[in-house]
Amino acid sequence: MSLAATSFKYKALLFATALLTLVTPIAAASFGAANISFEQVITLFSSSIFGADPSGLEPFGSSNTSAITQRIVFELRLPRIILAFIAGAGLALAGSVLQTVTRNPLADPYLFGISSGASFGAVLVLSFFGSQGLVQQWLSESGSHLADALLRSGWFSHDAWWSWSSLSLPIGAFIGACFSVLLVLSLSGFGRASQVERMLLSGVATSFMFGALTSLVLYFSSPQAAASVLFWSLGSFAKASWEGLVIPAVVVCSSILIILAFKRQVIAIQAGDETAHSLGVNVAKLRLYMLLLCSLITAVLVASCGGIGFVGLMIPHTVRLLFPGQQPILITALVGGLFMIWIDVLARCLLANQELPVGIITAAIGSVFFLFVLRHRR
């Protein structure tokens, strides 16, 4: 009886998610400053998928949709939507894996200090290794060049994805993230029985420490530079480009594959380290690899769209509530991606002639959600 009902509910939810996945990119592409209708987007999409000729099915021919509309949709909005999707999927995935591997329901890349470590690495790269070789100018107190460096670095410009300027930021962020993970692991005592319990506390400490270091770097830079770093650290998809999508897409997709490959082992850790060990899992090693994988995801995402918190906390919990008893890695990634696209739509449309940083919106929703989780678990 309840079995059939559960299975029906599961299928209905799955269907709703699939439907939302189909509608979301089209709907999201039609929101924004320029007035583009839903039908125009559909026409554009279908003509690009089925060849140049829309075969007369649509009332709008390719001649009706102007070249400008086409450029807005394909060069501004579409990469942005895809970046938002990748970021949401990656953060949700990282949060879900961290929660499972550490058996802590409040785990999230932010709480473990991974994000702040990655931010610190990225800010360091922005301030020291910008395209102008900034170290000396920065030391001679002409800190305003930080802003130039920001503008010229890979995150803002449209360089090819393999160039130094577009790789330096992710690499810096990844090194920062790895530092924070290693710090958390060494503080929490690698391989100890109480490892998981101490991990969260060391994560919070690490997070504050890197936050302080980031503030220190910002303090010595010019107001303009500090403002742009601040805006960047709040998170935004506004600078998305097709070239900038390559690294995040490759990292998040391969991470999904790796996590799917080790799904059983990751789930086994939930049963406790000793039980997982008796199920043939090398717990300490797997936990370390999964933490490093999560820092890689977080680092790349922090580098390409700034700090976006709480997604890794909210989405896995929501998915667990919606699909109880499942361990849906793909659905978690999917829901995370869809959520982020709609948050970005909100960010674009909430204020009339201005964009809100997405990090503000996710943090506002997330902090309320955090309290909800605490209350729910008593």
Next chain:
Amino acid sequence: MSLNPASALNVEQLSWSVDQTQILSRVSFALSKGEMLGLIGPNGAGKSSLLRCLYRYITPDQGQIKIFGQNISGLSQKLLATKVAVVQQETPHYFEMTTEQIASMGLTPHKGLFETDSQADKQHVAEALEKVGLQHKAQQQYEQLSGGEKQRALIARAIVQKPQLLILDEPTNHLDIRYQIQILELVRQLGISVIASIHDLNLASAVCDRLLLLDEGKCIAQGLPDEVLTEAIIGDVFDVCCQISKHPQHGKPLITYFYGYQTGQPHGGEHDS
């Protein structure tokens, strides 16, 4: 392989110490195929440590452990997990997980990367749940099960693991007497070799083929229940006085304890403590 082919487990001269404290010293014993060995002894005797050595959660300083003639230090962790299953007494909080999923975790060491559960696996999980009498609770959340049902779900997971040796670390703690008997009899009729640490001496006497008595890391006695459970040995190791008689049903030792230790008169039943 030169060992007795019927021997499931061979432990020789096992020693383990932490910071100069000897936890296990030169423990040796053997377990025949299909036999159920009860591990008894006072708190802190080293029972859990001994079991942890058997599933290689801790590495002993000295001695060797052979499972079906193979030294376990030479086995990969995954291979070891296909031979030895473990049921512990305490499990952490699970996220939303159904009984069926808990049982399916037993498939972990048998599966490669990306491999999904086949129809045969699902059948196997269903059979395991039926064996422990939880088939009707398969879709229920593990957290909502009663203590006895939780323990049975964990045993189902061990069955799914298809082990040759099952290790139980105090499987009956926190359970009422009905479940204590039920769990141990259930494990017994699975027909695989079992080693279980049990606190209740009468229960151990009733369900185990042989017993191993551990005290301060040393093996004090081993053998049939009536060889191990004597008035002298129990008085020595546990510091309690008792009387051994034959159990009216199965004829194995039945222990009756005496009370009144606070007054300094072990046999004085009249005084309040």
